[in-house]
Amino acid sequence: MRVVLAEDLFLLRDGLVRMLEAFGFEIAAAVASGPELTRALAELRPDVAVVDVRLPPSFSDEGLQCALAARQETPGLPVLVLSQHVEQLYARELLADGRGGVGYLLKDRVFDADQFIDAVRRVAAGGTAMDPQVISQLLDRRSRDRPMGALTPREREVMGLMAQGRSNTAIAGQLFITERAVAKHTSNIFAKLDLSPSDDDNRRVLAVLAYLDRGTGE
Amino acid sequence: MVTKFSAALPAALAAAGRGLLLAGAALLVSTSLLMLTLLSLGLIPLGIGVVTTPAVLGAVVSYADRRREAGRAWTGVPAPTVRRPLPPEEGGFLGARARRCGQLLSDPATWRDVLWLWFDMVVGFTTAILAGLPLILPVVGVALAAGLWRVVERTGETVTFLFLPVTGQPSALLAGALGLAFLAAAPLIAQPLLRLHVRVSAAVLSPPKAVLARRVQRLEETRGDAVDVSAAELRRIERDLHDGAQARLVAMGMSLGTVEALLEKDPEQARRLLAAARQSSAEALTELRDLVRGIHPPVLAERGLGDALRALALRLPLPVDVAVELPGRAAAPVESAAYFAVSEALTNAVKHSGADHLWLDVRYDGPARALRMTVTDNGRGGADPAAGSGLSGVERRLGTFDGVLAVSSPAGGPTMVTMELPCVLSSQKTSSS
Numbered sequence: 001m002r003v004v005l006a007e008d009l010f011l012l013r014d015g016l017v018r019m020l021e022a023f024g025f026e027i028a029a030a031v032a033s034g035p036e037l038t039r040a041l042a043e044l045r046p047d048v049a050v051v052d053v054r055l056p057p058s059f060s061d062e063g064l065q066c067a068l069a070a071r072q073e074t075p076g077l078p079v080l081v082l083s084q085h086v087e088q089l090y091a092r093e094l095l096a097d098g099r100g101g102v103g104y105l106l107k108d109r110v111f112d113a114d115q116f117i118d119a120v121r122r123v124a125a126g127g128t129a130m131d132p133q134v135i136s137q138l139l140d141r142r143s144r145d146r147p148m149g150a151l152t153p154r155e156r157e158v159m160g161l162m163a164q165g166r167s168n169t170a171i172a173g174q175l176f177i178t179e180r181a182v183a184k185h186t187s188n189i190f191a192k193l194d195l196s197p198s199d200d201d202n203r204r205v206l207a208v209l210a211y212l213d214r215g216t217g218e
Numbered sequence: 219m220v221t222k223f224s225a226a227l228p229a230a231l232a233a234a235g236r237g238l239l240l241a242g243a244a245l246l247v248s249t250s251l252l253m254l255t256l257l258s259l260g261l262i263p264l265g266i267g268v269v270t271t272p273a274v275l276g277a278v279v280s281y282a283d284r285r286r287e288a289g290r291a292w293t294g295v296p297a298p299t300v301r302r303p304l305p306p307e308e309g310g311f312l313g314a315r316a317r318r319c320g321q322l323l324s325d326p327a328t329w330r331d332v333l334w335l336w337f338d339m340v341v342g343f344t345t346a347i348l349a350g351l352p353l354i355l356p357v358v359g360v361a362l363a364a365g366l367w368r369v370v371e372r373t374g375e376t377v378t379f380l381f382l383p384v385t386g387q388p389s390a391l392l393a394g395a396l397g398l399a400f401l402a403a404a405p406l407i408a409q410p411l412l413r414l415h416v417r418v419s420a421a422v423l424s425p426p427k428a429v430l431a432r433r434v435q436r437l438e439e440t441r442g443d444a445v446d447v448s449a450a451e452l453r454r455i456e457r458d459l460h461d462g463a464q465a466r467l468v469a470m471g472m473s474l475g476t477v478e479a480l481l482e483k484d485p486e487q488a489r490r491l492l493a494a495a496r497q498s499s500a501e502a503l504t505e506l507r508d509l510v511r512g513i514h515p516p517v518l519a520e521r522g523l524g525d526a527l528r529a530l531a532l533r534l535p536l537p538v539d540v541a542v543e544l545p546g547r548a549a550a551p552v553e554s555a556a557y558f559a560v561s562e563a564l565t566n567a568v569k570h571s572g573a574d575h576l577w578l579d580v581r582y583d584g585p586a587r588a589l590r591m592t593v594t595d596n597g598r599g600g601a602d603p604a605a606g607s608g609l610s611g612v613e614r615r616l617g618t619f620d621g622v623l624a625v626s627s628p629a630g631g632p633t634m635v636t637m638e639l640p641c642v643l644s645s646q647k648t649s650s651s
Contacts, residue, residue: 054520061520085507085516088532089525108503111496141535 001124002028004046006037006063007082008055016050016110023117034062041070041077048124052107053083053090064090076101080123083107086131088138095128095209100202103129103165118170128165128205135163138212150192158185163208167201226405230352233408236292237349240415243285244343251278252335262319272318275328282331285338286423289416293409297420300431301327326425334422342419349411352404355380359397362390443614451513458509466502470495514554523553527580530561536568536576543581546643548589555619556580556589556639559612563593563635566608571597571633582643589639599631609635 003025007013010032017030029040033056041049049070055062067079080103081094094102103123109131110116119129139160151159154175161171168186172179186204190197195207251274258274261267279301286297302325304318322328362379367390370377377384379393425431473495480488510516518526524542531538547553560578567576573595580591603609603625613623621639 054516059519083516085511087517087529089517089529108500111500137533141537 001048001121002026002044002046003120004028004037004040004044004049005030005051006032006034006040006049006055006066007052008032009052012052012107019110019113019116020050020120023113025120033057034066037063037066038070041066042073045074048078048080048120050080050082050120053081061090064093068093071097071099071102075099076126078123078126079103080105080120080129082110086133088134091130091134095206098206100128100206101126104134105129105131106133119165122165122201127167127201130164130205130209132160132164135160138163138209141212151189155185155189155192158182159189159208162186162189162204163212165201165205223402223405230404230406230408233292233412234350234353234404236288237346237351237408237412237415238353240285240288240412241343241346241350244338244346247281248335248338248342251281252332252339255332255335268312268316268319272315272322275319275322275332278331278335279322279328282334282423285419289419293413293416295413295416295420297416297423298432299327299330299424300435301325330423330425334419337422338419342415345411345415345418349408349415351411352400352408356397356401359394359400363394363397365390367393440614440617440620444618447611447615447618455509455513458505462505462509463502466498466505470498470502473498515557518553518557522547523556524580526553526557527560527578530557530564531576531578534564534568534576536574538564538576538578541577541579541581544589544643545582545584548639548641548643552589552619552639552641555615555621556591556637559616559621559623559637559639560591560593562608562612562615563591563637566601567593567595567597567633567635570601571595571599571631573597573631573633583638586638587640587642589641591637591639593635593637595631595633597631597633598629599627599633600629601625601627601633601635612637 001024003020005013005016005020005027007016007030013030013032017027020027028044028046029036031037031040035057037049037051037055040046049067051063051067053061053063055066064081067081071077071079075097076099078101079094081090082105083090084107086104086106091104094104101123103119105116105119109119122129139156157175158171161174166174168179168182172182175182187197189195190207193208193211195211198204198207254274255278258267258270262271286299290296302321304321359379362377362384367377367384367387370384380396382389382393382396384390384393473491477488477491477495480491515526515530517529521529522544524544527542528540531540548556560580564576564578567573575596577594578592579594580589582588583590601609603613603623609623609625616623616637616639619639619641621637623638624636625633626636627633
């Protein structure tokens with residue numbers, strides 16, 4: 001699997017290259033600025049891009065802007081965005097086109113190599129990887145409303161993981177329950193929240209996020 | 219020409235009338251207030267003056283202020299002054315009077331007003347009556363021409379109209395013509411003479427550079443606040459780093475050192491310590507992230523005020539309707555002050571108002587050259603910025619930039635906090651891309 005990596009701090013870029021290579025990824029390019037990233041994405045057509053939000057030359061959200069622009073050129077181009085801080089605002093922008101193949105994680109998540117690599121693979125396959133912090137913010141906010149209160153604590157746990165982009169298998173593994181139990185929980189959640197059930201991981205994420213989002217927007 | 223004259227005449231006569239009014243005030247009010255003041259001051263050694271002086275001086279001050287106000291309204295010439303604040307009315311009747319008396323007497327602004335009373339009796343009266351001439355002279359001149367001169371002549375006296383001795387009908391007619399000439403000249407001279415009076419008064423009423431003095435006073439206050447705020451911020455950051463990230467890094471270093479020693483002997487224990495060290499590093503990162511958000515929010519650096527406030531609204535536990543209309547970006551310190559002010563107002567509303575919905579409106583008022591931010595909630599109201607809530611902190615923060623804060627919060631709600639921050643916006647293009 002070919003990866004384009006954009007990260008301006010040398011140490012972090014180097015570490016990411018090593019980690020990705022150790023897990024069998026091929027590094028098509030490892031760049032350090034926005035313009036280089038745009039060029040690499042257009043020319044190399046990688047299977048997935050791992051991008052730092054803040055990049056030179058402007059040191060604003062250059063990485064995010066490049067990634068969004070590239071996804072407009074090539075719809076569905078898988079992009080995993082890394083950042084020192086997560087903002088729902090940015091998460092929404094990434095999810096806005098509804099195509100999947102996006103990830104948005106805190107840089108800390110790199111510490112856990114297995115989970116991080118899992119997220120990269122999920123994004124490359126067209127799935128979603130949302131940082132637990134984004135999801136927990138959304139859940140906290142909705143928890144005051146009644147429909148969320150109808151969920152059991154276990155269902156809330158399942159819903160949080162589902163919103164992050166985990167598959168039923170992964171959720172089962174994480175919560176030490178059977179996949180059938182997870183499937184039962186998810187169909188309960190969809191029923192309680194008036195959402196149409198779906199097995200497609202990406203569609204499930206979008207449905208849950210859309211639900212969490214409802215009535216809290218601008 | 220004629221229409222222009224008749225259009226200008228009423229205003230000119232009004233100015234002349236005001237001149238007469240001021241002359242009357244100078245003659246009656248200024249004179250009697252000066253007498254009362256001198257009398258009251260003279261009675262201080264007897265003790266009675268201590269009671270009467272604050273009242274008399276209070277009257278002098280408020281009379282001088284009314285004359286300042288009238289002068290400004292009629293001619294646009296300001297006469298600002300800077301007074302020391304009066305002590306609060308506490309202690310016994312006599313004690314409070316004595317303190318007030320001392321305060322008033324030690325304030326140069328009071329003495330300036332008293333000195334002006336004397337000046338107003340002489341110079342003020344003269345200049346004011348000059349402004350009134352276009353109203354008096356035509357009346358007197360025409361009256362003389364109509365036969366008043368005969369009445370005066372019968373008493374054996376001779377009237378002198380301005381420089382002209384009226385000795386017969388021809389010279390009386392001349393006086394009438396002269397009077398009418400003053401009426402014709404009224405539009406040219408009445409207002410300038412009135413302004414002359416106000417200007418001369420203002421020169422006595424205002425301390426030199428009073429406007430600057432007031433500005434300096436305000437700047438001193440806000441500078442003090444700014445220094446306090448930033449010192450407190452630095453202390454907070456120091457404490458957070460010391461107790462947080464720094465301590466965690468120490469713990470991490472210790473864990474790693476132990477791991478090094480245990481690697482051969484007890485790999486299982488070493489593995490546990492490694493996991494703990496990783497946990498410590500994750501916690502240190504979280505703390506640093508929160509700290510950074512408190513110093514300068516990353517979204518503010520990356521996207522500017524509008525998106526930073528949108529992101530902030532998304533993090534709050536209550537739904538917030540955000541409307542932002544900014545044609546450009548303000549200077550970084552202004553953006554930061556605006557962000558933290560709004561943040562505090564929103565947090566306050568979430569914590570104390572009992573509301574379940576908030577509204578944030580941010581727009582740039584082009585003509586006023588100011589950023590206007592409004593936070594509204596549908597809570598119970600009754601918020602008091604003076605009651606030591608976070609709002610007084612916001613006020614001080616904004617004060618550094620000459621910004622202001624107003625709170626409207628009737629009992630039962632809704633509460634509306636309006637903040638205004640003077641600033642200039644640069645064009646949008648420099649920020650993003």
